[in-house]
Amino acid sequence: MAVIKSIVHFSMKNIFVIWFMSIIITIAGLYAGLNMKLETIPDIESPEIIANTTFPGATLKEVIEGVLFR
Numbered sequence: 001m002a003v004i005k006s007i008v009h010f011s012m013k014n015i016f017v018i019w020f021m022s023i024i025i026t027i028a029g030l031y032a033g034l035n036m037k038l039e040t041i042p043d044i045e046s047p048e049i050i051a052n053t054t055f056p057g058a059t060l061k062e063v064i065e066g067v068l069f070r
Contacts (some may be wrong), residue, residue: 011018055063 013055051067053063053067057065
């Protein structure tokens, strides 16, 4: 509780410092947000699907046909 009181007391006595820190943090946040690399649509070179499935007792050909044609 004493730590919170000391922070509040410091903030009330040094309002200029608090405003300055707020402005600096806002500017840093805007700078970081505007310079952040965004990749909204990732590059997809070829349409690939990975399917993990289990067909007990089936051959490889039966598994492929079962996945592709169903």
